[in-house]
Amino acid sequence: MIAMDIDGRRVVTEEGRTLLDAAREAGIDIPTLCHHEALEPFGGCRLCVVEAAPADSRGPAELVISCLAPARDGLVVRTASERVKEARRTVLDLLLARCPTSDVIRRLAAEHGVPRTSFPESTDGSKCILCMLCERVCAKIGAHAIGGAGKSRGKRIAAPFDLAAEDCIGCLACARICPTGHIGYEETDDERKIWGRTFRMVKCEVTGRPLMTEEQRSFEAKRAGLPEDWFTKCPESKRRETAETIAKAFEEVR
């Protein structure tokens, strides 16, 4: 058991938890942009920085990244000190300059006292904040279809060599996890277009509703060790079918 002082409150947590985990469990909000519980902490957006120092420390507190810093017994943590707020404001100011058209960033920045950026705004219209959630979720799923290309401010998310993403399964996990809606796709009942690829949709045998792409079906079936024809119907059809089976079974028993 670990006991810490977070913002003057005693917070108890377990070994192996991060400062962010502990704070959130205690209902203390720390903003994040590149964090997702399905993925390994990344530490890129720097929004979740907090000040931390051991209780007996005489020196200045350290500015640490709460999504990665492990909880330690006796730690004194400040999640909203002036130093922390200054760092967060600057990060949001910088992100707002990069993505002035992103509603998510605009709202978050405004909430932190940055109504407009103090830096020259980018004019490329990109909403990508390079949080890499898309790359990381794609890797987590096992597709490894997209990733960061280039470095510095020219870094961007791309398929290898900017060609159609060969390993993409069209699952849209990247687009869905993207906090700013930067990753675009097109979709009809028959097909889905993303990362330069066009995927055919598997449709519900009963209702004809699109379920997933053919590639996603193969991929997921293989991972789960299930036959491909396991994935054939929409939940609603399966519910009705199950209910009918049960009703029939009871009929026969009676």
Add this chain to the structure above:
Amino acid sequence: MKLDGREAFSRAGEAARGRDAGRTVVRVCRGGGCRGGAAVAAAIESTAREAGTVLAVRSAGCHGCCDLGPVVTVPAAGLFLAGVKPADAPEIVTKVIGAGEVPDRLAVKDAATKKRFAREAEIPFLAGQTRIGLRNAGRIDPADLDDAIAAGTYGAAAKALTTMTPEQVIAVIEASGLRGRGGAGFSTGLKWRACREATGDDRFAVANGTVLLEIDPHAVLEGLLIAAYAVGAHEGFVFARADSARAVALVKGAIETATARGLLGERILGTDFSFTVRLALGGSEFVCGESTAVLRAIEGLVPEPRVKYPRSAERGLFGRPTVLDNSETLALVPVVVARGPEEFRKVGTAESPGTKVLNLGGRVRQGGLFEVPFGTTLRTLVFGLGGGVAGKRRFKAAMVGGPSGGILGEADLDTPLDYGPLAARGAIVGSGNVMVMDDHSCPVDVARYFTHSLAAESCGKCVPCREGLHHLAEILTRITLGEGTPADLPRLRALARVVADASLCGLGKTAPNVVLSTLDRFEAEYRAHVEDRKCPGGVCRALTKFEIDTDLCEGCQACQKVCPTGAISGAKKQPHRIDPEICTACGMCRTKCKFDAITVV
């Protein structure tokens, strides 16, 4: 043939030392920066053959003073000849080797006193150094294992492997107070202990950093072997920049030859300890100075640092406990093991024992590699060993610690070169680069240049470094173009502070040093740029106007000859004049004027 024990190893040492018995050894430097060494060696060889003189002409690695190359040494006589050309071969064979006489032009001219010295032990900038890590620089052929063995390399490893427990090795390193020379200065002993005590079946030992790899690769491999033995690693890597072709070739050869002789690989020196080393090539990204980025590069991933929870010693390369040491640190390890921690602590400071290899450059008379004890002052380095500021100019500033170091001014000249004192003044030990600037430089432009470069070297992972350095560079660029405002100065400072405070890795944390340290020391010059629209250093072209001081001008026309726009007029022996309409303030005239007549208005 494999050396299967300490006895075989000492016999090999004797054989290597005795192989030139009865012959005079002449070494010609073939360092990465030297040109013409091969031709000089060939000329000396053929001249000696014709004269019937028995010589062993051998190569030498870099001496660390490439402006004096090619260098020829006669170790037995302690002679050191600089700037040798093939045509000098007859004189070298007959006079130098034959009679011990060195013609003046081949002796080294001391930058400060203009005196000439031919004995290595007397050359001030060499004699003033304490070469421990660079003990073999210029004294051995880095491509020749026998040279290394003759110089005692692998002796400390043999001692450690056959007479010490890993625990004892770590205790010795801890007692020596050795700190990592890669930049952060973390205790090497503590790091090794953490790795040894970390849970995991397998471990890795990794070396990075190019300079020592080119000068003395076997010393680095020996240090790496000792590190591996201490932490219990059986696999290791030497990480080298792929574009550093010389280092790559030398390390590759060194690993092969050392493995063939049983100094690396299976059952080293007949003991039970095995350690296989492989060469890992990476790009030349600046961020590869960051240990976690290096490990990712070895794993075949994009070199991006990660937050160090947990530390690499606990979970590093491929998720296993890993020690990563700079090649300079590793080259010192055998010295600590061989001579003992007390001996090592005799130089340097209590906090930072030993020496640091510094790379002195910029506007200084004698540049190159200088290995000095920690605690040596900046003044001793620049004005003592470096011979002072080049030309007739005055010292203005020195950038200490490499591109992400800080700019120190005249008031800081007595700062001891050590982690603590440098950090207190906004600089770092960092890469050990010290770049001297004279009074014709502009701190604002220097800040702009390095911030711009570092912004481009940001890996792009974290926001403050990626976006913050970009905007710092943009603001600085505007100021140097004369488009800055007084409000830019507090903004620069505030942004630089957050970038330093909130960035993920050492690159982002140290990159603002140049901005903050110049703002601290040269605020008046920043103000001149944004308030008076002037660059006092005469560097920022948009803010600079040159005039010729007619009292000082001798009318030599040197400036007229170099002016690329033909802006300077005036007859010989008559005062010259610069036409402000044509002048682009490139500053070429100022570099040529011997009378300091070109002034900034």
Add this chain to the structure above:
Amino acid sequence: MAKAAVNGKRLIVTPDRCTSCRTCELACSFRHGAPNRPAVPRLRTFDFGGPPKNVILTCFQCDDAACVRVCPVTALVRSGETGAIVVLERRCIGCGSCAVACPFGQIEMDPVKLLARKCDLCGGDPACAAFCPTKALEYR
């Protein structure tokens, strides 16, 4: 079907008693929704001609559940307390694989949150059973 839970209780369905009054669906909606904004129910009743022919369908909390097997991010985990397979919403990436994998149609994707939703036995106090007027649903 479900493994014995720590609390030793199960959701027991007796379809003969179901009048298809749909109180269970309503209770589920209110329990999982916000005030004044009921959610889509996670269990359904089917009227095949009135009692005793009706069917109540909710998650079977399968032992070797296809949804758990297919989830790429382990966002579906079994609660030790209730034995229910629950969606960890902060971990779910909304890929929808579980919804297509469940053979009984018991997982749907929330169209607003874009996350999977399913029966979680209300953490050990299922509203459907609490409100069922005929004890067609019991939690004991």
